[in-house]
Amino acid sequence: MPLVKIFAKQTLQKPIPLVPLQSKLCDIWGTKPNTTKLMLQRVEDWTNESFQEDCYVDIRAKGTEARTREVVLGGMKKVQDAFREHDLIANVRLETYEGPRYFHLPPTTSS
16 A cells, blocks of 8 residues: 655645545556555644655555566656646655565444
8 A cells, every 4th residue: 555645834825636636646556546655744834854845745555576676666757747737846756665564553433
């Protein structure tokens, strides 16, 4: 399950449309919406860097043989482009994990 955490300053006036971005990211990574979670976190401030980004995008995804360094870097560029389509400058970070070391416990529905 790719987890996409989007951090934006509380003062950012531009909208961050999660549903269209989720759709685009699913296309980029070949995933489905039920396994690709986007979460928006508004923050008070962050340390200034030379990037002048509107948002910091932190992606965690399963590492596979098909996700070579070149494929991942190309996908990250496409993620930046997806944000740019919404007039957003994104600073993108992606970390992969090993499948056997990943655990997930979704909530159960009460009967």
